[in-house]
Amino acid sequence: MALSMKAKKRWSLVVLLIGLPLWIIVAVNIVALFDRPPIWLEFLIFVALGVVWILPFKKLFTGIGAMPPEDDRSDDR
Template sequence: MALGYKTRRRLSLLVLLVGMPLYVVVAVTVVNLFDRPPFWLELLVYVGLGFLWILPMKPIFIGVGQPDPEQKPDAVSQRGDTPPR
């Protein structure tokens, strides 16, 4: 089942406002459960965790910054969302 444009926009906003802060708290908590690793290893873990959240969320964020493809072209131009030529 493919998600509609408006659903993906709402989900992406929810993920960014609620999911990301929760993910950061969980990632820091999990890393702090272990003894402090060397700086380079800790940095590598955080960079890896920073990219890990992208894998399941990529379908939600694809095309969200673009105009609604299901909307009529004349309605888009009336809102003023068209880029300058």
């Protein structure tokens, strides 16, 4: 079941406003479980966790910034 462009925009907004802050809290708590690693390792961990959170939502964010097709333009107004 494909989402309309309007639905994709709304769900992507929900993911960015609710999901991303929750993931940041999870990432900080994961790193806090261990003794403080060297700064370069901590940086790599946060970069990896920053990439991992978006993988399940890759399809949702694809095409969000593109111009909508002609038939969907009336839905966005």
